[in-house]
Every structure is written in structure tokens, then in C-alpha cells.
Amino acid sequence: MILQWISSFPRFDGRWGIKLGLERMQALLARLGNPHRQLRFIHVAGTNGKGSTCAFLASIYQQAGYRVGRYTSPYIIHFFDRMSVNGVDVTEAQLSRYAEQLKPQIAAIRQTEIGEPTEFEVITLLAILFFLDQQVDVVVWETGLGGRLDATNVVTPLASVITNVGLDHQLHLGPTIEDIAREKAGIAKPGVPLFTAAEQPALNVILAKAAEVQAPAAILGADFSYRRKRYSLAGQTFDFESTDVRLNDLEIRMLGEHQCKNASLAVATALHLSQNGTLPVSEQALRSGLQLTRWPGRLEIVREQPLVLLDGAHNPHGTEALAAALDELLGDRKVLLVIGILQDKLVPGVLDPILPFAGRVIVTAPNSPRAADVNDVAMFVRDRVRVPIEQIPHVAEAVQRAVDSVQTEEAVLVTGSLYTISEARQFTSKKG
Incomplete structure (x- = not known):
């Protein structure tokens, strides 16, 4: 029932006349x-x-011994994994209890000029009530869309992090990298340190915003850096260095050089908050925390025999990183590509980086009203690569077909959308 109630609120997808903004969140809070x-x-x-x-x-x-809340989106396995404490997901009963706190407040503002909150705003409010009830020491808090007007931007954090800026959600965030960077940079707060791995031209926009609000900024490649040393399908190691710290041979299980960047951002942030006494962490906690990190659907190996990889890349920046990782990890090994993509992502920049790796392609579609038609995707792929193409509408059946037909010299890669990855991961979990 709680999920039905949450889904009864309008989604911000351009069809409801909902405007991005913080007024509804601020009023309800x-x-x-x-x-x-x-x-x-x-x-x-x-x-x-x-x-x-x-x-x-x-x-x-x-x-490091802290009680840690984590809020991310979208979910990968089920709705409840988008908010957790020390890796334990919120329960249906807990959400129902927080919803009872929220319902009268929503009813009160619904009749005013503020109006109805969106689904994401309701979820974000429930997450805040959950983390408060759970008495967490810190919440790792991911934005939903953009930053400046995102529902999560009602907080004043200990630190702000902007991983990178690429073309995605242009309809809502703007057509250019600079426009999108301006929205992401909106999370910068006065006096709050900001850490980023963004590159030009986005970096100048972010630094300008940081200077405007007097947020000290630390940049990957200038204020801290990493040197990658070893990598394989088992993981990778890198050295981290900042102005006053050097950490050698940090290990992560996450695959692809882009994960060294993400890990370096986390290290730089954690070291700063440790050095200023806000959230002290030991070197051992930092090392073991990195090594133990798992994140579903990001170049995730779900089977080794045959090799089956899941990756939720769904925009040009993401698929370029995926292509670079495939090139170094698989070499000449051909990929049996299972693709399920959303209609608005069916553009050349999204699939083009990974199609050259395909020896065969299975086109499928996630269970979403936004899913691209398998015929359209097959035609798109056929225009770009001359390889055998199958069309199997349901993700589980497509993955099963790939596993059953994969050849010794091939690896299976399921990609195109986080919705596709979610269904594929549920299927592979059940099959063992």
C-alpha cells in the first residue's frame, strides 16, 4: 500500500506541468x-x-564505525534499496510509519498555492524522516536531477561533491555542458568544501559558482590526484596523493578507470572531513572501506562462467567510460551485447561507443512506459554494425538466451538503461 501511495504523486517527467523548485520541500519540512x-x-x-x-x-x-545513511536513486533491485542504514534497507513498515507523519502536512499544503509535491519529493521527505529516526551519524545524499532545484538541495552539507558533467537530461537541465554544470553547481553552499572531478568547460562554471558562494573547491588533477597501477577483472589498485597525504596501493573491486576517479573523490572528501575533526577516519578504515565497496550494475560481474557483465551506462559520458573499460579488460574478446534502452536515449552518442565491441546483439526492452521499441532499436543498431541481431522483448528472456547461446570466446554484456540492469540483475539473482 505504501508504494501505491508514493506512486500516486506526480512524477517530474515534463507531462504534469510540475516545475522544479525547492518551495514544496521547504514548506513541508x-x-x-x-x-x-x-x-x-x-x-x-x-x-x-x-x-x-x-x-x-x-x-x-x-x-570507521559510524552509523551511515545512504540515499540514492533509482533503485536497482527493489524500491527499498534507495535508502539504507549501514547497508540495511528501509522496510515497508518503516516507510508506512513515516508516511503517516507526512500525510497531514501534504493535505495542508495541497490546498494552497504551493500545491502537490512530486513523487521524488515525497520519497526524499520519507528518507529524511527515516534517517532521523535511525539516529545516523552521517547521510551520504545523492541528488536526483541536476542539483540547484533538486529536492535534495534543501540541506546544508558537511561537504559537496560533483563527480563530473556530461550531456544528459538536457530537456530539464539545459542543452549545453555549461548549462548542465550550472545546475549541478547549485549544490555549492557558503563555506562548505566542494570536491570535483569535473573537466573543462564544466569546471570553470563550477569554480565560478564556488567562488560566488565562497565554497573552497578541491579539484582532481590539481589539489589531489591518483595514479592507477594495476587492473584486471578482479579489481584494481591506485596511489592517491594530495598536498599533505600520500596513500599507496589502495584497492577497489569496482572495474574501470572511472572508478578510480570516483574512489579518489571519496578519499579526498573523507580525508578533509577527518583532518578538520568533523568525521575522523583511520587509514585502515579508509582502505578497507574502499576494498569492500560494491555497487550493483556498474560493470558488475554477475557470472564468471560464462562471463556476464551488467552496466547501467545510459548517456554518452557513461558509455564512453564503459567502452574504455571493455577495451582494457576484454581485449579482443567479442561481446554478446544485450541492449534495452529508453526512447529518449536512443541517440547516436549513447550506443555508438559500445557497438564496435559487439559480435552479436540481442535487443530487448525494460518494463517501462519510456522503453524504446525493440524494432526501433534493432533498426538503429543495424544501421551501425553488421552483426547478427535478435529481438527478444522481455529482459529476462533476452538474458537467458544470451547465457544459453554465449560462445567460449564471448562475454555477455547487458546495458542501455538502469531499468534493464535492474530486471537483469533480479533474473540472474534468482537463477544463481
Whole structure:
């Protein structure tokens, strides 16, 4: 029942006439007694890598002995995994209890000019009530869309993190990298340190905003850096260095060089908050936190024989990182590509980086009203690569077909959308 109630609120997808903004969140939080002001947050924005960076941070703090809340979106296995404490997801009963606190406040503002909150705003409010009730020491807090007007941007965090900026959600965030960077940079707060791995031209926009609000900024490649040393399908190691710290041979199980960047952002943030006494962490906690970090659907190996990888890359920046990782990890090994993509992502920049790796393609579609038609995707792929293409509408059946037909010299890669990855992961979990 709680999920039905949550889904009864309008989604911000351009069809409801809902405007992005913080007014509804601020009004509801005020009516609840501003519970967010009793919590400590690390706010993470960016086009890609938000979830992984949040996972690294949460793992580090959990290893340091803190009680850690983590808020991410979208979910991967089930709705409840988008908010957790020390890796334990919120329950249906808990959410129902917090909803009872929220319902009269929503009813009160519904009749005013503020109007109906969105589904994401309701989920974000429930998360705040959950973390307060759970008495967490820190919340690792991921933005939903953009930053400046995102529902999560009602908090004043201990630190802000912007992973990177690429082209995605242009309809809502603006058509250019600079426009999108301006929205992401909106999470910068006066006096709150900001850490970023963004590159030009986005970096100048972020630094300008940081200077405007007097937020000290630390940049990957200038104020801290990493040197990658070894990598394989088992994981990778890198050295981290900042102005006053050097850590050699940090290990992570996450695959792809982009994860070294995400891990370095987490390390830089955790070291700063440790050095200023806000959230002390030991070197051992930092090392073990990185090594123990897992994040579903990000170049995740779900089977080794045959090799089956899941990756939720769904925009040009993400698929370029995926392509670079495939190139170094698989070499000449051909990929049996299972693709399920959303209609608005069916553009050349999204699939083009990974199609050259495909020896065969199975086109499928996630269970979403936004899913691209399998015929359209097959036609799109056929225009770009001359390889055998099958069309199997349901993700589980497509994954089963791939596993049954994969050849010795091939690896299976399921990608195109986090919705596709969610269904594939549920299926592979059940099959063992």
C-alpha cells in the first residue's frame, strides 16, 4: 500500500506541468519541524558516478564505525534499496510509519498555492524522516536531477561533491555542458568544501559558482590526484596523493578507470572531513572501506562462467567510460551485447561507443512506459554494425538466451538503461 501511495504523486517527467523548485520541500519540512537540520549530510551530484561515489563514502564511514545513511536513486533491485542504514534497507513498515507523519502536512499544503509535491519529493521527505529516526551519524545524499532545484538541495552539507558533467537530461537541465554544470553547481553552499572531478568547460562554471558562494573547491588533477597501477577483472589498485597525504596501493573491486576517479573523490572528501575533526577516519578504515565497496550494475560481474557483465551506462559520458573499460579488460574478446534502452536515449552518442565491441546483439526492452521499441532499436543498431541481431522483448528472456547461446570466446554484456540492469540483475539473482 505504501508504494501505491508514493506512486500516486506526480512524477517530474515534463507531462504534469510540475516545475522544479525547492518551495514544496521547504514548506513541508517547516511543517515537520525541519528534521533535516538535525542531520549531517555529504551531498553528491554529477552526471555519472554519483551512486558509486556514494557507495565508496558510505563504506568508508561504516568501516570507521559510524552509523551511515545512504540515499540514492533509482533503485536497482527493489524500491527499498534507495535508502539504507549501514547497508540495511528501509522496510515497508518503516516507510508506512513515516508516511503517516507526512500525510497531514501534504493535505495542508495541497490546498494552497504551493500545491502537490512530486513523487521524488515525497520519497526524499520519507528518507529524511527515516534517517532521523535511525539516529545516523552521517547521510551520504545523492541528488536526483541536476542539483540547484533538486529536492535534495534543501540541506546544508558537511561537504559537496560533483563527480563530473556530461550531456544528459538536457530537456530539464539545459542543452549545453555549461548549462548542465550550472545546475549541478547549485549544490555549492557558503563555506562548505566542494570536491570535483569535473573537466573543462564544466569546471570553470563550477569554480565560478564556488567562488560566488565562497565554497573552497578541491579539484582532481590539481589539489589531489591518483595514479592507477594495476587492473584486471578482479579489481584494481591506485596511489592517491594530495598536498599533505600520500596513500599507496589502495584497492577497489569496482572495474574501470572511472572508478578510480570516483574512489579518489571519496578519499579526498573523507580525508578533509577527518583532518578538520568533523568525521575522523583511520587509514585502515579508509582502505578497507574502499576494498569492500560494491555497487550493483556498474560493470558488475554477475557470472564468471560464462562471463556476464551488467552496466547501467545510459548517456554518452557513461558509455564512453564503459567502452574504455571493455577495451582494457576484454581485449579482443567479442561481446554478446544485450541492449534495452529508453526512447529518449536512443541517440547516436549513447550506443555508438559500445557497438564496435559487439559480435552479436540481442535487443530487448525494460518494463517501462519510456522503453524504446525493440524494432526501433534493432533498426538503429543495424544501421551501425553488421552483426547478427535478435529481438527478444522481455529482459529476462533476452538474458537467458544470451547465457544459453554465449560462445567460449564471448562475454555477455547487458546495458542501455538502469531499468534493464535492474530486471537483469533480479533474473540472474534468482537463477544463481
